[in-house]
Amino acid sequence: MKHLKKVLVLMMAFVLIVPSVSMANNSATVKTPASELRASLDQLLSEHFVLATTYMMKSYEDAEDADQVWEKLDQNAKDMTPAIASVYGEEAAAKFEEIFRGHNDYSDGFVEAAKNDDEEAREMAEAEVDEFVNEFGSFLATATEGNLSEEAAKEVLAAHEEDVVKVFDHYVNEEYEQAYATYREGFQRMFDISKALSSAIVTQMPDQFENTKADAPAADLRSNLNALASEHFALAVLEMQKGYNQSADYDFVTWAENQHTQDFKAAIESIYGQEGAEQFEQVWQQDHINAQSDLVTAALEEDEEARKMAEESLQMFAEDFGAFLGSATEGNLPAEAATEAVWMHEEQVLKTFDAYVEGDYEAAYTSFREGYGFMFGIGETLGDAIVKQMPDQFNQEMMPEEMPDTGFGGTSDQGLSTWVWVAFGLLAAASASFIYMRRVNQK
Amino acid sequence: MKIGWRLYFTVVGLVAMVMVSYEMNVWTFGSETEANPDLVRVENVSQSLNVQEASSDDKREILDGEFTVLNKDKDLNDEKVVKDKEQSDAGIIPSHIHIPSIGVDAPVEDVGILDNGQMGVPEDPQASGWFEPGTQPGNRGNAVIAGHVDSRTGPAVFYDLKKLQIGDEIKIQDKEGDEKVYIVEKLESYPMEDSPIEKIFGSTNEKRLNLITCTGEFVRDRGGHQDRLVVYSKLKEPEMDQKDITPPAKVQVQGTFITWHAVREDYVAGYRVYKSKGGEDFQKVASISKHERKTFVDAAASEHQYYVTTVNQDGQESSPSEIVGQK
Numbered sequence: 001m002k003h004l005k006k007v008l009v010l011m012m013a014f015v016l017i018v019p020s021v022s023m024a025n026n027s028a029t030v031k032t033p034a035s036e037l038r039a040s041l042d043q044l045l046s047e048h049f050v051l052a053t054t055y056m057m058k059s060y061e062d063a064e065d066a067d068q069v070w071e072k073l074d075q076n077a078k079d080m081t082p083a084i085a086s087v088y089g090e091e092a093a094a095k096f097e098e099i100f101r102g103h104n105d106y107s108d109g110f111v112e113a114a115k116n117d118d119e120e121a122r123e124m125a126e127a128e129v130d131e132f133v134n135e136f137g138s139f140l141a142t143a144t145e146g147n148l149s150e151e152a153a154k155e156v157l158a159a160h161e162e163d164v165v166k167v168f169d170h171y172v173n174e175e176y177e178q179a180y181a182t183y184r185e186g187f188q189r190m191f192d193i194s195k196a197l198s199s200a201i202v203t204q205m206p207d208q209f210e211n212t213k214a215d216a217p218a219a220d221l222r223s224n225l226n227a228l229a230s231e232h233f234a235l236a237v238l239e240m241q242k243g244y245n246q247s248a249d250y251d252f253v254t255w256a257e258n259q260h261t262q263d264f265k266a267a268i269e270s271i272y273g274q275e276g277a278e279q280f281e282q283v284w285q286q287d288h289i290n291a292q293s294d295l296v297t298a299a300l301e302e303d304e305e306a307r308k309m310a311e312e313s314l315q316m317f318a319e320d321f322g323a324f325l326g327s328a329t330e331g332n333l334p335a336e337a338a339t340e341a342v343w344m345h346e347e348q349v350l351k352t353f354d355a356y357v358e359g360d361y362e363a364a365y366t367s368f369r370e371g372y373g374f375m376f377g378i379g380e381t382l383g384d385a386i387v388k389q390m391p392d393q394f395n396q397e398m399m400p401e402e403m404p405d406t407g408f409g410g411t412s413d414q415g416l417s418t419w420v421w422v423a424f425g426l427l428a429a430a431s432a433s434f435i436y437m438r439r440v441n442q443k
Numbered sequence: 444m445k446i447g448w449r450l451y452f453t454v455v456g457l458v459a460m461v462m463v464s465y466e467m468n469v470w471t472f473g474s475e476t477e478a479n480p481d482l483v484r485v486e487n488v489s490q491s492l493n494v495q496e497a498s499s500d501d502k503r504e505i506l507d508g509e510f511t512v513l514n515k516d517k518d519l520n521d522e523k524v525v526k527d528k529e530q531s532d533a534g535i536i537p538s539h540i541h542i543p544s545i546g547v548d549a550p551v552e553d554v555g556i557l558d559n560g561q562m563g564v565p566e567d568p569q570a571s572g573w574f575e576p577g578t579q580p581g582n583r584g585n586a587v588i589a590g591h592v593d594s595r596t597g598p599a600v601f602y603d604l605k606k607l608q609i610g611d612e613i614k615i616q617d618k619e620g621d622e623k624v625y626i627v628e629k630l631e632s633y634p635m636e637d638s639p640i641e642k643i644f645g646s647t648n649e650k651r652l653n654l655i656t657c658t659g660e661f662v663r664d665r666g667g668h669q670d671r672l673v674v675y676s677k678l679k680e681p682e683m684d685q686k687d688i689t690p691p692a693k694v695q696v697q698g699t700f701i702t703w704h705a706v707r708e709d710y711v712a713g714y715r716v717y718k719s720k721g722g723e724d725f726q727k728v729a730s731i732s733k734h735e736r737k738t739f740v741d742a743a744a745s746e747h748q749y750y751v752t753t754v755n756q757d758g759q760e761s762s763p764s765e766i767v768g769q770k
Binding site: 293300 | 502511513697698699700702704705707732734736738740
């Protein structure tokens with residue numbers, strides 16, 4: 001009976017601790033150090049993917065803006081260095097920069113090989129990619145002290161490189177539907193890589209991140225919103241450029257946008273249910289996605305009135321979407337603030353497009369990077385509002401990692417299953433009494 | 444008294460008109476040069492080219508503005524102009540030109556580039572010359588045929604070219620009798636020294652024929668007329684069979700969007716969207732031009748049915764796509 005008593009005490013303790021933890025902690029937030037790290041990586045890695053695939057398409061077409069895309073791709077790589085330095089120090093950051101910036105050069109190898117139909121050059125480019133995957137994979141494994149295993153690192157890196165090359169190959173072969181399906185997968189993969197990497201770093205140095213988790217539910221929410229918001233911006237900019245050029249793949253970028261709307265709708269549904277999701281879709285599509293395309297038509301037809309109407313639609317969208325977010329989050333994200341943020345985003349879309357039409361590509365891609373980064377603020381603000389609105393769903397930050405070690409094995413010879421049942425029964429009884437006590441208290 | 448004033452104004456009006464026409468040199472060249480409203484004299488070629496690109500040449504509206512067709516291909520200096528290999532078999536070696544509206548019925552000879560860099564012209568004033576190093580009639584590009592306006596003794600083959608009007612037909616035949624028909628799009632005259640050679644001879648994605656002759660005053664000490672007249676025309680494509688126009692595929696209702704896949708053919712001008720409540724009595728609700736997003740927005744999309752048709756540049760409409768949406 002001594003053992004049974006011990007088990008009972010521990011069980012009681014456990015049963016009482018869990019709910020009290022989640023009830024006591026009302027400071028639910030997406031703004032934890034671990035979540036910040038993950039969001040930075042989300043932004044830089046996914047932007048890398050967008051710029052890399054865009055650069056390869058532009059370069060293959062000898063587009064006038066290819067050089068500016070390349071500069072921004074390189075700048076993106078440089079921007080990762082401080083993030084790495086803050087965690088691993090200057091020396092590792094320098095090593096990182098050397099490997100990572102260098103790997104952008106391979107994209108030229110693929111483009112040139114495709115332009116000249118040169119199989120040998122293609123094989124060389126592929127060999128260089130393999131080398132990068134190996135080198136960078138072992139760098140990451142070493143830096144994270146194995147928290148991201150070398151094998152896992154190499155696997156995700158190889159998958160990413162394959163995504164980029166596949167998008168390009170499909171594009172060159174004019175298989176646009178596959179190109180953009182792959183684009184969307186490859187984009188999403190960057191967020192998976194970010195999750196794995198940030199979790200490894202946080203696990204490696206828990207103190208630096210105040211014992212917060214990069215893969216906590218709130219961090220997941222923030223990252224998902226980041227992915228949806230930033231993919232929207234990337235596709236919108238691409239769609240408007242392709243539409244303005246009347247590129248053969250224009251209708252497939254709009255297709256990708258529609259697929260993305262479905263995904264966004266599904267995410268809203270998981271939080272706010274079907275009705276909320278349908279409301280979202282109505283607002284999102286009508287004065288927004290379609291209005292952005294109307295801007296392109298207005299530019300093509302040089303129709304200033306149509307342009308004005310499209311801008312007015314977007315303003316209406318900012319109002320409507322702000323109101324939607326305000327009421328969905330029950331004011332945790334005030335409608336006014338939301339409208340302001342949404343309009344800021346639309347202005348960035350307009351600015352990027354206008355600069356592109358004017359042929360000022362430097363301005364276009366500077367504005368692209370600004371607008372892209374801005375989407376991650378939306379993920380943060382909206383994510384935090386949702387978490388504050390439903391703390392129970394997201395506040396599991398203090399959950400124990402593993403079940404407690406509630407036995408010493410001294411009774412195992414008597415048959416484990418009996419004790420499991422006894423424990424279960426006690427647990428249930430304890431829960432019932434706990435709930436009963438709460439009810440009484442509430443009365 | 445009333446009649447007196449009416450007479451007075453009539454006389455004054457007539458006198459004014461005579462004076463104005465005198466001022467405008469209407470009588471100077473006699474009845475031959477009745478002003479052809481379609482003929483445009485272009486003094487400063489580089490300037491006028493810019494003006495045109497910014498306006499009418501960039502887009503055009505068909506079916507009373509239901510669809511806008513962008514003419515990005517019309518940029519004659521576009522380096523990306525591609526010669527379509529399949530199309531290049533369609534050209535003919537011209538041997539005869541027939542222009543019914545001005546009674547031209549004449550042989551066509553091959554000409555090349557003269558030593559002084561000019562395009563050659565046949566010796567026979569009654570024959571025209573096709574610029575043989577250039578595009579064959581029927582192909583993508585600018586085919587060029589030149590002819591004399593007059594000989595030393597009188598009118599020559601292209602004497603009446605300036606009387607052509609927009610919409611007139613030009614028929615070109617080869618020895619086997621294969622025929623290409625072109626439709627006149629515009630007439631322009633340029634100073635001899637300042638003609639837009641690139642526009643007349645350069646590459647284009649369209650199938651064009653340009654006729655050249657002399658016009659304007661004959662400057663005796665230079666031994667030539669001071670201006671050049673260029674008639675721009677475009678190949679008349681045979682009308683399509685309605686069943687050859689592909690209706691859009693993958694029509695879908697997604698939220699408030701009705702979307703479909705583009706029909707990737709040159710003949711497409713746009714799409715029409717039809718809507719119905721209950722599956723009968725479909726009404727046209729939208730016309731979407733080729734270059735627009737292939738999307739129709741309807742807040743009540745989930746309660747209706749839709750189909751979409753393709754419309755070609757001659758205004759012909761395909762059969763309906765599949766019907767989508769809920770009854």
